[in-house]
Amino acid sequence: MAYLPISTPGEVGGPDGYSYGALVLMTDAADAAALERILRVIRFTGWIAPASSGTQVVIGDPGAGVVAAERRGIVEVAALVAAKLECAVLAVRVRRDRQLGLVAWRGAEEVGRYDSDPSAEPGADDDIGTEPVGVAAAPEFAALAGVPEAGEKLTEILDEELERDSVSESERLRVILRLLSLPDWIVAASSLPRDIPTGPRAAELVRLRAGMRGAQGVWRNPAVRRLRRRWTPPPIIADPPRESGQGMEGIEPWMF
Template identity: 50%
Template sequence: MTVSSEPEGPSGYSYAAVVARSERDALLAVLQEIGFSGWVAPPEDGWVVAVAAYAEDAVAQGRRGVVEVGESVAGTGATVLAVRVLDDRQLAIVAWSGGQEVARYVSDPSREPGAAWDVLDEPIGVEGAAALAETCGRPEVGEELAELLAEGLDPEEEIESERLTRVLSLLGLPTWLVSAWVLPKRMPVGPSPKDLTRLRAGREGVGGLVAGRAARTVRRRRPAPVITDPPRDDGGPDDLMWL
């Protein structure tokens, strides 16, 4: 987790997590198998949260970022959401149900690390709100969720963690997730560090410390973008003025 500051608005936080409707032991088994680095929380209302150690970098074998980790967990048939916030300027959510992807949303594709200069800053995937709400057992909030995901935020006054708090609340998911950037320190709300299982490259304890250091040297590479082919500015009348 990282904290950054931009001149046009408040400081921003970066964090990422997988939220799964799964038995905790079953989730742990998958995370250990793929060499996940992060924290796994106790179950809460049937959901288990696994907070990734890094928001932008790979956090598991095979150059898996949090979205790819979510996909691996979804392979067990569990209902899964992968959530990522970057500098509080971009929110990404990908969801799976029954092993199939049902929604993929990014609030601002232009904020993706390494994005081209002409990538548009408009949200992608708002139309998946109904499927996302259905997946989380809250079909009645689909319309409200769509409005929330489509909403433009004022960069001088608002941050994506505020949007995510409202999303999690609508979907009935643990809202303490927005404090996950604090880890490994004690979060202001949610489980304490002693109640979390710490995995480093899929291992616990001293073995995990050693494995984690070794894995970190090869996991600084970024995973694939959440949206691999984002819409771009095709050049309109305003561009022609400069020709």
């Protein structure tokens, strides 16, 4: 499949570009107060977008880093929200435009997990495989979004190996979001705290810092942010496949 380049300035950073993370609630009837209460309890840092067209988006800050208490990244936050609100949730995480992670839940049940390149995780061992893991979850992702007929096409997209010199994971993600009829402005989430190109204005989003709005959050956030920068969230795939020894099996170290 050929991907069209995204040319809007500031949206993505190219083959070694931006990182961002978001969770998409597959409902616009979620209790806004309950959602914010959950995020406040876990001292979440990020934004809550207004509900629109049957979905509600929450964006993490920093997107691919630790965004909540107990070293939670956007994926772990999504799991908690799905269980507490008993709704369908899709977590999206892009790291430096070189790794795409997708994880989905129906309530407390995880239904699919995908990683485009497990070797791109921070601190990954040299022998971690680079091929996508979780492509078989594509039909579950499509069904969760209410478009089960898109499962076959989504499988092709998730299974494709990208040309890293010319195509970013944000480009793949935009195609996926459009296929699933989900908000494709998520690929421009890294533009926050400025307005999001093609998305909601920054003023329309609820800003949380360490779970708090306004001055309280501004006061608490610097110390929390400094601490969280030292950590990385759990990998998308906890035990990814490893590459073979590339013909080196059976050779003892002393032979070198």
